[in-house]
Amino acid sequence: MKINDTVFGELEYEYGWSRYTTIEFCGKEAEVALMIKGEEDGKFDEEQxxxxxxxxxxxxxxQYSILQPILNYYKQTRHELGxxxxxxxxxPEIETTDQILEMINLVGIVVPYGDIYDERDIGITFDCTWDIENGLGLRLLNEQVxxxxYQDVAI
Known part of the structure; x- marks a missing residue:
């Protein structure tokens, strides 16, 4: 099933609404899955x-403000694993957000149901070189990390 939403664009339903789109991320084009949580009726929350x-x-x-929290997470995980x-x-030992940028690829933007948090809620998913199986996920509330x-943080 497909719909053409005025905000999200042309979406396809398969266990949730999604479409692929290209977005710039830190100077590079990224092909990402835009995933919007919703029922088959194609009605979304105003908050979404x-x-x-x-x-x-x-x-x-x-896009640039999320790099430092990702670097911090990487360093913490690296330390916890010894x-x-x-x-x-x-x-590998890395110190800069430019280095972390080389290790991640933006793969998804998730718009969860609007009634989970009071804040504006968005999930962002990445593939990363250090954990291919679980990937990397961010939850943004009011555009702040x-x-x-893992990726499931964002979903």
Whole structure:
């Protein structure tokens, strides 16, 4: 089933609404899945539209502001796994957001149901070199990083 939503564009339903789109991320084009939580009737919460529009309006700033929390998460995970002491080629020592940018690929933007949080809620998913199986996910509340973890954090 397909619909053409005035805000989200042409969406296809398969266990949720989605479409592929291209977005710029830190100077590179990224092919991402835009996933909108919703029922088969194709009706979305007003909060979903507000959260998505706000993300798109502020994307220029947001895309760079999320790099430091990702770097912090990476360093913390690397330390917890002991790879700051015992070498692991999947977890090299890195210090800069430019280095973390080389290790991640933006793959998805998730617009959850609008009634879970009071804030504008968006999930962002990445593939990453250090954890191919679980990937990387961010939850943004009011365009600020609230949580960083595996991809399921964002879904």
């Amino acid at each position: 539209y507000i959260a998505y529009n706000s993300l798109m309006q502020k994307w220029e700033q947001i 790879y700051d002491i015992d070498h692991n080629e999947n977890y 609230n949580e960083v973890g």
